[in-house]
Amino acid sequence: MPLLKGNIFEGLANKVWNGKYAEDVGIALIHLGAAGWVLSALAQILMLARNKDIDKKEKRFLIPQEIADGVVNVGLYYSICQVIKNIGDHMSENIQYMTKQSNDFLKIMKPDSRSNLEFIKGFAETFRNYGITKVKKQRQNMSAFLDGTLNYLKGANVPDGFNPGPDFKAAFENLAKGRTLEQQIDFVEDVQRNFNGYKNGVGVIAAVGASILACNIITPIVRNMMANYSQKRLMRKNARLSGGEQPSIHNTPHIKTQISTLRYPLPRSNTFSSFKI
Secondary structure, X not given: OHHHHHHHHHHHHHHHHHHHHHHOHHHHHHXXXXXXXXHHHHHHHHHHHHOOOOOHHHHHHHHHHHHHHHHHHHHHHHHHHHHHHHHHHHHHHOOOOXXXXXXXXXXXXXXXXXXXXXXXXXXXXXXXXXXXXOOOOOOOHHHHHHHHHHHHHHOOOOOOOOOOOHHHHXXXXXXXXXXXXXXXXXXXXXXXXXXXXXXXXXXXHHHHHHHHHHHHHHHXXXXXXXXXXXXXXXXXXXXXXHOOOOOOOOOOHHHHHHHHOOOOOOOOOOXXXXXXX
């Protein structure tokens, strides 16, 4: 029975990892980091709810405040990391930066004076329109170009009556010079592995850099702004309830006590603690 449970867990882990995460390690790091923030927020809320030393009236304020902090922390972390990673992916897919192997491959394939970006965009669009590539996202030009090139060489997903233009034929004639069909396929697969490894590396660097930016700079600033707003709102509320002049933090012990309870350590995700930059 324990073996069965282990097999189920192992099968689930392999299914998750061998899917999207195996192809994109950066997104795996972002999701793990977001999960860490969620768990930190839940632990903080649970601590407040179970702490018998905190008055119930204070809990009515502190728990919603902690929930709001958790939403801000997770939301900012995920959105910032995802935006920066998307920028890195866009630069890789549109070959603003590329490896020497990808550059040499494009020199062989490109039959005219068009730029590399114009060339791969045109081929990627052709492969998408005819269903030769499974990469449908418009932003993934290099991935669609390489996947479509491999499928075309293998004769996979090529529709009947497919009649490409002269530039298309010239590109594959250049690729075929001095190479058998099997050698062409091996060559393109090697270029594809090189590109995927490069894109993965850029994604990891972008994810780690974005996490540092979100965790150590942007999120603390937004959190402090929210805490200041909450403190002022609490002061106004207590002033209305007392019917007197609005108190200040310096001369009202009760407000100072309530505010001091709000100053919990900022939860941090441990996902990226092992990275040193």
